[in-house]
Amino acid sequence: MSQPGVLLDRDGTIIVDSGYVGSVDRVEFIDGSIEAIAALNRAGIPVAVVTNQAGVARGYYGIADVEQVHKHMIAEMARHGAHVDLWLFCPYHPDGIVQAFARRSADRKPGPGMALAAAEALDLDLAKSWVVGDSPSDVGLARAVGAKPLHVGPAGSAVDNVDTFADLAAAVRFILGDGELAMVTRDERPVKFPAARFHRADSYGGAYVNELARAFATVDLEQVSRAAKILNDAHDRDAAIFACGNGGSASIANHLQCDHLKGVRNGTGVTARVLSLSTNVELFSAIANDLGYEHVFSYQLQSQARPGDVLITISSSGRSPNIVRAIDWAVANGMHTISLTGFAGGAARRRAHVCLHVDSTNYGIVEDAHQACMHLLAQYVRQSRMTPDAVASQTF
Structure with missing residues (x-):
């Protein structure tokens, strides 16, 4: 049976949005974001990143640069016991200057393409899933596929009729249940498994196996x-x-x-x-x-x-x-x-x-x-x- 998942925006949600982040040296994780993803992992909830990367179409950087940034993020997350199950990005933009990517695409948020691809790859029930991001396009994606939108960002950036949180850590606390998840600081290790109640033994079994693999990998x-x-x-x-x-x-x-x-x-x-x-x-x-x-x-x-x-x-x-x-x-x-x-x-x-x-x-x-x-x-x-x-x- 299909399962709920979490689709995450990248820039402004997981890492700081400093404008077209196309190189490893510009990657700066938002405090608590890695720990939030680790908490979703421990709860057995699939996580996908869905990010617009118009910088490719605009000629600021290439596909290989995006992939290198993601490799760096994967390695950094792994050091803190977190992982993303699927990375998706859209390099297209109709106003691009790189001919191969200068067009419209259903994958570009708020289009539904990346969410539908994630649902197929991870067997997600989008109606029971969440889309978390810092822009109206993320909210639009959620509404396009019938998922639940959660907005993150500073005070004053809220989107009408959408639950808004200061950051990804707060949004994940909401997803897993208020009061059930003790988030940790970036310098601390993951401290809790399970972090929330499971309603199916098969889901708990999958999460248990993932946690055992993560824990055993820490043995020197x-x-x-x-x-x-x-x-x-x-x-x-x-x-x-x-x-x-x-x-x-x-x-x-x-x-x-x-x-x-x-x-x-x-x-x-x-x-x-x-x-x-x-x-x-x-x-x-x-x-x-x-x-x-x-x-x-x-x-x-x-x-x-x-x-x-x-x-x-x-x-x-x-x-x-x-x-x-x-x-x-x-x-x-x-x-x-x-x-x-x-x-x-x-x-x-x-x-x-x-x-x-x-x-x-x-x-x-x-x-x-x-x-x-x-x-x-x-x-x-x-x-x-x-x-x-x-x-x-x-x-x-």
Whole structure:
């Protein structure tokens, strides 16, 4: 079934309209616009840019220049966790001086062409969609295709009988529901998923997958490489590897023991010494009851760990006292430490030797990414100890 979407003007809505912006050096994002687009992404709402670029017809710049500006905008948005699903522009104008583009076009706003193209490409129901822009031509486009117009701009620029907002951030708050979206400043990370209520599981599923992909892409691959080196070195030295976590993270720690003890050995012959500190409920509860929950991991390390061993901690917040205490003890006693964190990362992110940090504030997203990190490290270690023919013939 067709879905609602948001069609955005470019100049004056996403970036500052300084007059025929045809080069990267003139691109200046309006405060909050990238975060607003990211919020639409997290809500699973398709976003298309529809922009008149008469500067091409007037000879101010060429098609390649428009595309270069859009490539720059795409890269900058990606750095802040935002993306546009479809970029459309109209280079035509009847008063142009470049012959190839000097004509009328149904694509030129307020003509319906770009909106109809977006609807076909993204499977949009235009009657349930919004067009957001700073000019009467944007309002005209919305009315031409039966969409809902939203005007953005400074005080005094309002269009009659159209909801007007100071900027794109305010318009997106309106689209997603007043009070349901906490917009963030340009220097902050995306902080909320979901940002608004979903009414269909398939829409939520699509948004969840997109957020998971975005969050997993924030993991520093250099840190992954360093973690893999520590693990491989530990197996070479017959050092012990300990893992620990609370709640859902405890299941990842337990799974890690399985993947290294059983999985890595399959096809390599490596008899690894890997232990989860989250498994023994009798010992775990005895320590918690007699000494306090903050000691459940460090107390076990004091008896079992030796200098040169490895500690892997899994904590979405990175702030759990038992996790931080375990890292501190391990570092002080000559162990190598790897932390898996999310949210802001907490002390675990700062104090471990290596940190695989997932930039998300959704526990499910963080834990899914941590599970993927655990799997990829174990599989990398396993395949690195096999011949090319064995890798090709084995199932991973």
